[in-house]
Amino acid sequence: MRLANYGLYRYRLPYARPVRWSDVVEEAAEFLLLRITCAQGLAGVAEMTIKPTWTGASLRSLVASLEDVFLPLLKKLDLCDPAAVRARLEGIPENHAAKALVDNAVWDLQAAARGGPLHRAWGGAPEVPLSFTVTRQTPARMVAEAVAMVERHGFKTLKIKGGQGLSTDVEAMHGLRHALGNGTRLYVDANGAYAPTEAGAYARAMADAGAEVVEDPCAFAPDATFTRLQAASPAPVLVDFYCASPRDMALYIAAGARAFSLKPGRLGLSDTRAMAALARASGCRTVVGMFGESALGTLAALQLSTTLPPGSLPAENSWFLAMTQQILVSPLVITQGSIRLPDAAGSAGLIDWNRLEPLT
Template identity: 50%
Template sequence: MDTADCCERIVRWEVFVRRLAYHREVRWSDMVESAAQFVVLRIETESGGVGAAEVAVKPTWVGATASSLVATLREVFEPIVKKVGLSHPRQLRDALEVIPGNTVAKALIDNACWDWEAARQRQPLWRLWGGRPVVELSWAVTRQAPQAMAREAAEMVDAYGFRNLKVKGGQGLNVDRAAVAAVRQAVGEGVRLYVDANGSYPFGEAEPYVRAMAEEGAHAVEDPAPLSPDGAFERLQCASGVPVLVDFGMTSVRDAALFLERGARILSAKPGRFGLSDARAMRNLADRAGAGTVAGLMGESALGTWCGLQFAALEGQALPAELSWFLSMREQYVTLVPRIEKGRVVLPETPTVAELVDWDAMREFEEQA
């Protein structure tokens, strides 16, 4: 059901800032951090329906800090949302487009509104969309010395049964090769590997890099260099023996269409970056082009994971969902944390992720951004 009978007035709009510590320091391609910061949105309409969502806030990922995002939500988007009201997420998402840019703010609102839609229809979103109740996941092995990456990979496979691992590259070709080889030796041939270089190399080195990673057993290579939907990307994909997974060069549904026209075989459609509406639109475009998507990693906590899994449950995913990063965190602010067994998670019948949060406790821990 994609329409609502009437528009509801939003009676409560709450924004929270939370910080969750990691078990160990994490090296991303552009930063080192010991904790992750999140902005959480809760909306409630006059009928009592509630929806919630989060975004992980890293300036180099989303173009905002927690403070700037909170201010943008309060000063720019809250007045629009309260004026328009809520009848269906797609209707509201269209209304938000009068403001240019601000993708992360729009994604946060979009995801909370889809959660509200699930509450309104009293069914989990994955059921409304015809998804599957069981979703396979992968684990991302972040940058460390190759043997440390191998130990982590083996531990996560043993503990959670992952059958797919995303190995973070970008430490130099020789180190990346050694890391993939060490991980392969540690986990055996039964675990599928792919590599994410986070655009670390010049485009002229992309083709030999993809070839080298494929020789080490990678089934796909994500962002070997900064990518654009042009002839150079088309030639790179044609010359590569494995899919070149497109992530950071894709900033919109329009970009997704352009990459697909240039022969992209897998797109990283991230609900935590684009919002569920646009991730779903990217998936539909990929499906029509004979390509696939993956529900990509955006550093989600368990709350964001439950949201992203609604999308990951849809057919047509080319790789298992990268929505297991919550395991890296010491604590959560949901009452139900995803349980991963044999690399898979069973989705609950709970209609909304908002129901999984103790909002009184959230208010007690609220940080001033």
């Protein structure tokens, strides 16, 4: 298969309320969609979340790197083997967002060529358990939102965004446990908010408050400091932002890491599949992490989640619920905390292209 044409589409999906991330407050989520079409008429699509502090790329810089570097390279390649395509992309340094976007679109094209979803080819089940991410608000509002989402969608696991100060994070965790009881699993993500000297005490406090894992309590690297942090924490330290490749993961495993977040929306399906295999071989827990995806990006991420072993945390990719609009023809439905993936040959045919146009 050879690339015949491509299209780039920017769109914004409003949030039901302002969302406070660790670095910014947003009224809407912004995305770039890539559609690639091969000479046989098959299409593959993928989206990238536009957040420079997450990806290192703005909309303009991402479009420029795609059109000036990666799409011209893609025209020279046989698209039948996504892993081989990704290996060629790695000949260009950095540009992680562009590589992930192209990688995921090529995998979606592979699904179209196979005539069925990726999870079927990979031996995964179509029913996927999910968690919901409760972002930073006052503890009372976090509790109210968590209770509402559990009651409405049946979530049995919640990811709690920390980083508001130790006392506030502890208050939120205690409030959630009191409101939800012991039937809901909780874990916390501090987004590297605390100093390395504070991280050990923070991890212990979160574990004491009921956190099953503690994600990115501080900025770290796969070194002796991380080894001491993990050894001192009662709960696994979930490694996310500071691990950006299979090579990084191998270094963290050597340093004693026990749990990893895998984000196809950030790193691409090729690398996260390799990371999932490495984690499995090393006995590490994994979760498919949230990257601010819309419903479209959720479908790509959950293909990977279907392949993770028992004991993995439920996938975090339910963030599309925070948005008031989507670009798919049919909504994704979460029942009893799980979603059933459509039996579709890729995602291009699931998009309402007429609905997308006014959002661009």
